[in-house]
Amino acid sequence: MKQIYTTTLRLNLENEADRRAWEHLQSLDRREYRSVSKAVVSAVNAYFDRSKQLADDPYLETREKEDAFLSRIEDTISRSLQSCTPVSLGGILQLMQSAQPAAALVSEETEEDISAALDFADGF
Incomplete structure (x- = not known):
């Protein structure tokens, strides 16, 4: 037997965030989300999964x-x-x-310097 939980979602269209949520729900891609319920379930799960990841790893967002x-x-x-x-x-x-x-190049210059130093020392 299916266990179905029914709830009501109340959106205040005068509230900017609520109005945007309503617009998203009205413009759903029906190929991706078969119903408003599927879209709401996906959004709620994504939100709380992300919140848990950030709580468990505070540097996750920085690394991303x-x-x-x-x-x-x-x-x-x-x-x-x-x-x-x-x-x-x-x-x-x-x-x-x-x-x-x-x-x-350095070794050739070094050999020339040593040779010049020895010639100079021989002059004494």
């Missing part, structure tokens, strides 16, 4: 905002890289391959 921000940054970088032409990327790769490593 950070994740959304990082996602936007990643999307922006991805779009920027996709807009680069292969020619300009090829030029950058050639420059990177033809450049001498910094360590090699």
